[in-house]
Amino acid sequence: MYLGLDLGTSGLKGLLIDADQAVVAEAAAPLTVTRPHPGWSEQAPADWLSAASAVMEQLAAKSDLSAVKGIGLSGHMHGATLIDARGDVLRPCILWNDTRSHAEAAALDADPQFRAVSGNIVFPGFTAPKLAWVKAHEPDVFKATAKVLLPKDYLRLWLTGEAVSEMSDAAGSSWLDTGARDWSDDLLAATDLSRDHMPALVEGSASSGGLRAELAANWGLRPGTPVAGGGGDNAATAIGMGVTKPGQAFLSLGTSGVVFAPTASYAPAPETAVHSFCHAIPDTWHQMGVILSATDALEWYGRLVGQKPAQLTGALSGVTEPGRALFLPFLGGERTPHNDARIRGAFIGLENETTTEAGTRAVMEAVGYALKDSLDALAATGTEVNQLIAAGGGSASKVWLETLASILQTPIALPVSGDFGAAFGAARLGMMADTGDTSLATPPKLHATIDPNAALADAFATAHGRYKDTYTALKDLS
Structure with missing residues (x-):
């Protein structure tokens, strides 16, 4: 064992x-x-x-x-x-x-x-x-x-x-x-x-x-x-997900949010605020776009309205067009692509008709817009991502993944049931230390793929533009 x-x-x-x-x-x-x-x-x-x-x-x-x-x-x-x-x-x-x-x-x-x-x-x-x-x-x-x-x-x-x-x-x-x-x-x-x-x-x-x-x-x-x-x-999550080679990538919805993609060689691009790090196996590197609040943003909103995140996401029936309410998830600053420690979050566009459900969708969409900024930053370095494997606790919400796929306009693949995260990756690294075999990090079987909703692409692109404009205005006030 x-x-x-x-x-x-x-x-x-x-x-x-x-x-x-x-x-x-x-x-x-x-x-x-x-x-x-x-x-x-x-x-x-x-x-x-x-x-x-x-x-x-x-x-x-x-x-x-x-x-x-x-x-x-x-x-x-x-x-x-x-x-x-x-x-x-x-x-x-x-x-x-x-x-x-x-x-x-x-x-x-x-x-x-x-x-x-x-x-x-x-x-x-x-x-x-x-x-x-x-x-x-x-x-x-x-x-x-x-x-x-x-x-x-x-x-x-x-x-x-x-x-x-x-x-x-x-x-x-x-x-x-x-x-x-x-x-x-x-x-x-x-x-x-x-x-x-x-x-x-x-x-x-x-x-x-x-x-x-x-x-x-x-x-x-x-x-x-x-x-x-x-x-x-x-x-370690990448080792657990078998994401070790160029062309592979995963999307992690944990406390923070990450788009992780191995690279063919060391490929730094600090001007983009993309992280260029060593991988956990020899002679391998990767790039990451990192946002500081993913499930953390939903946890915060849950405390505000007195509900658990699972209750909030469970009340949603499926992905819809973005509403007027817009959230900025900068609860403790932001990394990719802004490198802004001082920026803080905001809710705007609130009205009498704004419900708890509308607020939940705004928070989930905001995480999507922040991840889209990271994905765009990766693309600016020449790293292409054609599919993302879902990881992290937030990936248990199908409606959140449907929303993200439509915002990112990138398919999101779901592994078969099981734990392929950091603890599993750590156990695999323990196996490698015992056997000397670094080829043990194979991808899990996939049981489904969530494709982007093409009918919502324009609406989310417009909302993403509003999100970026609001960040610029908020930055001047923070």
Whole structure:
């Protein structure tokens, strides 16, 4: 068997698969995010360990874990987990959707070497500007920092005792020479850090160390069970979906929204705000368009109207023409294509006739317009996407996928029932670390394809234009 652990923003998930890649068991534990100030987003790393312990205990109660031959890790990217020389956490982890370091990000991005070497804009959510913020505002913490770890790599430190990362996650730090797949000494020096502050690097499909004997005994695993490098959440999802080659792509509707497409080679295009990162398997890269609020926008609206997202989407009978109500989903800024940490959301066009259902449709459509901007940005780099495979919790809503297909004017394919997300991809990477076979990431069978509604193409194109015009006006007010 093989185990995948996925450290998500809202929870940690564990998934066991057998040698035929069939799911044997799964478990989950919830996590919470704290927002002590506007634009801040943090988690306590100790909570990750408690969640992982709970998940492992659940799995141990369901299966004999002594048969596990490899473990893979996935996690939310960009988080700054700061460790002192004794291995203690110095402060809460600053998460991917935290925008406090927007001024520091702009200053680093103005240094041409960052885009030239990392292949990306320095976004406020990336790790390097967070460290610049800590140096400016919490100098004692910065001075005490011995290691900077990404979230899943802190989990790895606990599991193995080794400070190690891998290329797909490291590419989102702004410190990686993405083409060379190695830390850049020059970029580290620009934030007053060095290679000594960074974890070692391995490929996502390679072993990063073995499971500590104490934890192995607690859960019934073999001591020294190899822990794969793993992947950032989107790269791990791509491994789970079998999206590893040019021409393939997936659309993720999670807390954030992602259009993910592998590329034939390293193909940076920072001027488009498209992310150009390493994939989780060797000699492979990918591009991503990323929006910060996808299901998060529907969760927010649900809290506003006192309903769960499933209730909101379940009340809709099918895709319709867009109404007057228009939502902008910039609840915590935006990445592709705007790179705008200060922008915030808005509802306009509200009238007496606006119902809860109309508001739900406006939120779902807004996520579609934001993803259309990302898809257009990918196209501007020369990356063509002819079909998207649906992933993420929001893909459970057929009406949302119908709306997205019609806005994007791109077919959306639905995998057969099952879990092909980041935890599954992490388990596959654990299998690769055990077997050495990186060809194991095959696409799932598809059971249906949602085609665009051609009759709604013009209406959604007009509404998308209104959305873009409103963004421009809102930007001037934010």
